[in-house]
Amino acid sequence: MNGAVQTRRGRLQEQTRDEIKAVARRQMAREGASALSLRAIAGEMGLTAPALYRYYPSRDELITALIVDAFHALGDVLEGARGTVVAEAHANQFVAMMHAYRAWALAHPAEFTLIYGTPIPGYHAPEVVTDPAVRRSLAPLLALLAAAWQAGKITPDPAYAAPPPPLGERFGAMLPGAAGGRVPTAALHVGFVAWAHLQGIIMLELFGHIAPVVGDPELFYAFEVRVQLLRLGLAPPG
Numbered sequence: 001m002n003g004a005v006q007t008r009r010g011r012l013q014e015q016t017r018d019e020i021k022a023v024a025r026r027q028m029a030r031e032g033a034s035a036l037s038l039r040a041i042a043g044e045m046g047l048t049a050p051a052l053y054r055y056y057p058s059r060d061e062l063i064t065a066l067i068v069d070a071f072h073a074l075g076d077v078l079e080g081a082r083g084t085v086v087a088e089a090h091a092n093q094f095v096a097m098m099h100a101y102r103a104w105a106l107a108h109p110a111e112f113t114l115i116y117g118t119p120i121p122g123y124h125a126p127e128v129v130t131d132p133a134v135r136r137s138l139a140p141l142l143a144l145l146a147a148a149w150q151a152g153k154i155t156p157d158p159a160y161a162a163p164p165p166p167l168g169e170r171f172g173a174m175l176p177g178a179a180g181g182r183v184p185t186a187a188l189h190v191g192f193v194a195w196a197h198l199q200g201i202i203m204l205e206l207f208g209h210i211a212p213v214v215g216d217p218e219l220f221y222a223f224e225v226r227v228q229l230l231r232l233g234l235a236p237p238g
Contacts, residue, residue: 155233
């Protein structure tokens with residue numbers, strides 16, 4: 001009986017934590033992450049502030065939880081997109097993943113800007129907590145690069161063959177274990193450049209800077225995805 005009570009209590013606590021985070025996301029969407037307020041969240045939920053503090057003792061702990069959730073959600077979306085394409089079609093996988101990336105960002109602008117936008121004044125992410133989530137979000141792209149390289153499908157521009165040693169060391173550490181030893185830093189470097197390029201376009205679109213210039217942000221993004229495939233040396237799908 002005590003075990004059942006504890007299990008039920010644990011479920012209720014988890015549901016309350018999820019509700020707190022859902023309210024926090026709505027608050028961020030309305031007012032921005034820097035305006036996040038535990039007291040306002042408690043008021044919207046009909047809780048006292050001390051009651052909410054039992055779940056998240058500080059604003060920073062709640063922000064960290066939201067950041068971790070966002071990175072994991074993004075990683076799940078990219079992994080799901082990759083899984084919709086046959087394993088051997090690496091270029092198609094890249095296209096599917098990068099379009100899923102944009103779609104998630106546009107559907108979840110508060111979460112996307114939380115993890116990639118303006119830093120929150122006074123908040124410092126605890127790397128021991130957030131770094132694994134960051135790696136999870138990038139894992140599908142890194143796995144794609146590894147698979148494409150091992151299949152002989154990636155031929156990065158020779159300009160990326162000899163990055164400055166500190167950069168080479170950083171890129172060499174991106175893939176753990178044996179996979180890291182089989183993928184050259186050039187492929188990882190150019191893959192990161194492709195991600196950064198497309199990431200920048202998405203950020204500009206979210207803040208309303210792309211449409212006035214190109215007219216059709218989706219068409220522009222799709223074209224740039226194909227350009228990045230060429231940068232990687234992957235043949236774009238027909």
